[in-house]
Amino acid sequence: MPALPLPEDVFLEAxxxxxxxxxxxxxxxxxxxxxxxxxxxxxxxxxMMSRTGSDGRRQVxxxxxxxxxxxxxxxxxxxxxxxxxxxxxxxCRPRADFESRLLRDPEADRTFRNMTLRVLEDxxxxxxxxxxxxxxxxxxxxxxxxxxxxxxxxxxxEDGSPALGDVSLPMTREDIADYLGLQKExxxxxxxxxxxxxxIRRLDSHRVQLLDLGRLRALAGVVDFASPxxxxxx
Amino acid sequence: MPALPLPEDVFLEAxxxxxxxxxxxxxxxxxxxxxxxxxxxxxxxxxMMSRTGSDGRRQVxxxxxxxxxxxxxxxxxxxxxxxxxxxxxxxCRPRADFESRLLRDPEADRTFRNMTLRVLEDxxxxxxxxxxxxxxxxxxxxxxxxxxxxxxxxxxxEDGSPALGDVSLPMTREDIADYLGLQKExxxxxxxxxxxxxxIRRLDSHRVQLLDLGRLRALAGVVDFASPxxxxxx
DNA sequence: CGAAAGGTTGACCAAGATCAAAGTGAGTGG
DNA sequence: CCACTCACTTTGATCTTGGTCAACCTTTCG
Numbered sequence: 001m002p003a004l005p006l007p008e009d010v011f012l013e014a015x016x017x018x019x020x021x022x023x024x025x026x027x028x029x030x031x032x033x034x035x036x037x038x039x040x041x042x043x044x045x046x047x048m049m050s051r052t053g054s055d056g057r058r059q060v061x062x063x064x065x066x067x068x069x070x071x072x073x074x075x076x077x078x079x080x081x082x083x084x085x086x087x088x089x090x091x092c093r094p095r096a097d098f099e100s101r102l103l104r105d106p107e108a109d110r111t112f113r114n115m116t117l118r119v120l121e122d123x124x125x126x127x128x129x130x131x132x133x134x135x136x137x138x139x140x141x142x143x144x145x146x147x148x149x150x151x152x153x154x155x156x157x158e159d160g161s162p163a164l165g166d167v168s169l170p171m172t173r174e175d176i177a178d179y180l181g182l183q184k185e186x187x188x189x190x191x192x193x194x195x196x197x198x199x200i201r202r203l204d205s206h207r208v209q210l211l212d213l214g215r216l217r218a219l220a221g222v223v224d225f226a227s228p229x230x231x232x233x234x
Numbered sequence: 235m236p237a238l239p240l241p242e243d244v245f246l247e248a249x250x251x252x253x254x255x256x257x258x259x260x261x262x263x264x265x266x267x268x269x270x271x272x273x274x275x276x277x278x279x280x281x282m283m284s285r286t287g288s289d290g291r292r293q294v295x296x297x298x299x300x301x302x303x304x305x306x307x308x309x310x311x312x313x314x315x316x317x318x319x320x321x322x323x324x325x326c327r328p329r330a331d332f333e334s335r336l337l338r339d340p341e342a343d344r345t346f347r348n349m350t351l352r353v354l355e356d357x358x359x360x361x362x363x364x365x366x367x368x369x370x371x372x373x374x375x376x377x378x379x380x381x382x383x384x385x386x387x388x389x390x391x392e393d394g395s396p397a398l399g400d401v402s403l404p405m406t407r408e409d410i411a412d413y414l415g416l417q418k419e420x421x422x423x424x425x426x427x428x429x430x431x432x433x434i435r436r437l438d439s440h441r442v443q444l445l446d447l448g449r450l451r452a453l454a455g456v457v458d459f460a461s462p463x464x465x466x467x468x
Numbered sequence: 469c470g471a472a473a474g475g476t477t478g479a480c481c482a483a484g485a486t487c488a489a490a491g492t493g494a495g496t497g498g
Numbered sequence: 499c500c501a502c503t504c505a506c507t508t509t510g511a512t513c514t515t516g517g518t519c520a521a522c523c524t525t526t527c528g
Contacts, residue, residue, distance in 0.1 A: 130364035131415030132291040181365030
């Protein structure tokens with residue numbers, strides 16, 4: 001499995017005494033094609049999972065934050081690349097150790113299965129985005145998603161104190177573009193558009209302030225996960 | 235979890251004596267928003283999983299075939315819709331039964347986890363498609379994917395006998411469009427384009443013949459493990 | 469038969485891509 | 499400390515892919 005948010009205590013424990021590794025921005029943690037023999041847990045920083053076609057087109061598959069799990073696949077080689085966006089620290093375990101732990105500990109296995117299911121559900125959202133939403137909508141979703149992820153990573157689940165709508169964007173415009181299935185120029189223009197509409201303010205090119213969460217959510221077409229919203233066809 | 239291809243004996247067994255349900259084309263097996271209290275295994279036919287936004291945009295998330303598993307989520311309600319494309323038969327089990335089986339049987343749990351991982355890896359492919367490929371490329375990928383899936387469902391894993399490149403398309407052009415993130419007219423034109431290039435032949439609107447697998451695969455851009463792309467920043 | 473749904477084709481349009489140029493800012497060396 | 503460089507970002511002009519609108523055709527089914 002590629003990368004799982006929302007880990008559980010069982011996994012924090014599994015990485016408790018594990019050796020750590022420091023990564024500089026841009027540095028590759030693991031490259032597509034390499035033997036998949038390690039798994040990781042992010043201790044700090046932001047990483048990025050991507051896949052690049054032979055013709056150079058790149059799709060950024062996800063951004064990863066503290067406590068996200070990285071590296072398990074069904075194959076014996078990674079088929080995606082993971083690199084640091086900000087300076088980062090990860091804990092490392094041999095894949096075999098981790099897998100045997102899942103075998104020995106049904107509770108851990110169950111937890112891991114649920115993590116995987118949640119990631120899978122997130123990917124379905126992303127597919128909806130790429131298939132159906134416009135550039136502007138995708139960017140709105142992205143900003144809300146980033147805000148949410150950073151909050152989780154910082155342990156502020158409730159709508160609390162810290163800098164109301166400030167979101168930091170350590171990745172480049174091209175990283176964002178490749179994540180959203182757009183070009184970097186389009187991303188830039190979409191930021192402009194959101195600012196013109198008064199939904200955000202650009203503090204600098206790596207920092208925006210969300211001015212109107214309500215209208216951003218409306219634009220994103222968010223899906224209140226509590227209530228059903230979709231109808232069957234015919 | 236939504237829908238898992240490639241089940242294992244453990245699961246065939248789990249559904250061995252389960253009651254079955256017949257579905258007519260278009261009939262809804264489960265609707266987004268309904269309580270998620272059943273899981274299913276497809277015995278026959280083709281189904282389709284989709285999600286529709288409040289504004290009516292619909293994304294078809296996957297097509298499902300014999301032995302695909304359907305229905306487990308982390309939430310207590312389905313957030314997607316599953317309906318039959320062809321006449322279909324499914325085996326049904328209460329979700330609680332299935333989950334308690336996973337709890338009791340670590341082997342089944344492990345198998346299920348791996349199934350989930352494989353689905354997850356397929357979704358990453360789909361994300362690459364939607365984010366990076368052109369209309370024509372997406373259609374080429376789709377035809378190859380359909381061919382592959384039908385072959386698996388029919389138990390012909392090796393490149394064997396049956397009607398060399400015939401692929402049947404029981405779904406409508408609109409279903410295909412919503413699966414590929416395109417409009418139905420674009421899908422229609424892309425079929426025309428593939429035919430003009432000699433890659434396929436349209437036998438009728440629900441049946442095409444793949445004339446040149448090699449060039450189709452080249453067009454689909456089968457992803458090999460390319461090198462990492464962004465170098466360390468400093 | 470006739471109606472309705474689905475499919476194809478054509479004409480036109482627009483969102484986003486591409487190409488080009490200029491602005492910005494952080495790191496480096498003088 | 500400053501100025502130079504290089505990478506990144508923004509903005510503008512133009513082009514293209516795929517979307518939209520509309521007509522027509524085909525098949526299915528009542």
